[in-house]
Amino acid sequence: MPPAWQSPTQSTVIPGASPMANYDATQPGRIVLESNDLVMDYSADIARARSEHGATGVAAVPGALQAGAPQAGAPYNSTSYNSSPNAMPAVPHALALNHVSFALAAGESVAVMGPSGSGKTTLLHALAGIIRPTSGTVRFQGNDLTAMKDAERTKLRRGAFGFVFQSGQLLPELPAVENIALPLMLGGLSYEQATDRAMLWLERLGLRHLAAQRPGEMSGGQMQRIAIARALCIEPAVVFADEPTGALDQTTGREVMGILMQAAHDCGAAVIVVTHDVNVAGFCSRMVTMSDGRLSQAEPRRANRSQQAAAQPVQPTQPAQQPTSAANQPASALPHNAAPTVAQQRSMPAHQAGTFANNQLPAERSTVYRPSVAGFMAMQQSAFSPLGAAASTPAFAASALSSSPIAAATGRGTWR
Template sequence: MNTATSQSQSRARSQSWTPVIEARDLVMDYTAGMARVQADHSVTGVMPRGAGTGGPHPYAAGGTGYAMPAVHTLALNHVNFDLAPGETVAVMGPSGSGKSTLLHALAGIIRPTSGTVTFQGANLTAMSDADRTKLRRGAFGFVFQSGQLLPELPAVENIALPMMLDGADYRSATDAAMLWLERLGLRQLASQRPGEMSGGQMQRIAIARALAVQPAVVFADEPTGAL
């Protein structure tokens, strides 16, 4: 995803509101990350068939370098982004263009190679993993492409879990979850587990889970793809 001046950025220059989320000069270079891992850790495992005998392991220093695929992995290329209070922004592009990577970076799920993301003045890129997790638990709602429901839990507990992790008791969390099930026409699925649902039903449960915490920002990665 390349640098672009969005409509929200243009408005930011002409209006006095403070962005809820502000990203500046985001770069996500997976090649650089892979290179750091190779430099810091020796790679162990089974040598690929036909790698030869007597020579260096292909993943070791002096090997053939199979561990570094010759692919372009610059997912974000100096991206700037602003989100105004109450604003809805659609990020569109072909598969593999960096849409999911951008959402994950804005939500603090991944740390970009360089650049900054701030949420209500707090610098997500400078936070510890624990602090970012705590922030995501209450301030952000995320709908993943795959839903990522816990298969062991029924629908009502999948929705209630983030609220309980944030300190709510079981009764109040499940009561709130039931309200969202009713709003989405899924009350009859309250006791069913993900394996007993259709893809569209699982996706709606994931949407309910994201909204139930009353987040400041909802990140939705293809939230209606299965509907």
């Protein structure tokens, strides 16, 4: 039987789980994600790493960071270190998360605001299972993320969570269609299935014209739109967005937020947005504030901007290209290096977009184009990687792209 989170559209009954865990995740108002008494003490994390490697320093907190070992009964205290002969004296220090409890309802949108360093990103990462908190629990559809093994959490993230960060989340070597397809391939779809679905999402968001573009050939707003398509194409239960408009101007930021909220609304996904921008927070139905690792809840907003956004169809960012006589030719009639028109792209199999993307590159760029395994691995191994460590191996990289028409059709872009 698949884990409960793999079938979010069905009623979930978990034997032996608390009554709260047994619910239909799609029913509005039902809690889909909740944290209870979360503590994140990075000093304890560092101390644990030191003690595991035999170094001296601050002694680790017993039980901290162990899977399934929240501090039952005894509240976590940042000064409650065990002393050892080699340990530095324990000193009080700030907790990045200081006993934070939070609940997110299915389909709800919440903005997390607060000053720099107050713990917003730490909260987002703990809720998404990217980091394991020092103590406390995070439950997604009744399943305790803090008790899961890393591989289980990675699988859950890939199947149930979408991520939009401020920047840097797209792989620079891949055209947009393949960037969007990547999480789908990690989820088990073939290259053709994944790119076909990616193209549908590009179409849906009015971004078809970007299919063959690589991140370096896009504006910041276009990259964020592709990142949104990538986050939503798995139809996640929750979208985590960390400063999604932080690198954009106000107008573009508003457009990007409109697209994000509408796409999430259409999927029935709940959204958590970390932001400093009150305009961005205004798109959410609820706002909470972090301050020194503590969370304060605010009243629900009167106007639900996600519903407003959903009521207005997203406009394509560029007008559709006028058909021309060349546009009506089949793709096979194109000269070798000719770029396909939008109309031609629409009539060709989706996965050919990658092939044509490469053919569009000037010859001198094509010959120097080599995806960097090192760069790919660094990105995927990052703590911010939603895709997890499995995506970091050269074996994965090779298998993910071995059937790529970029490599097959041109012999270029292969991994080395």
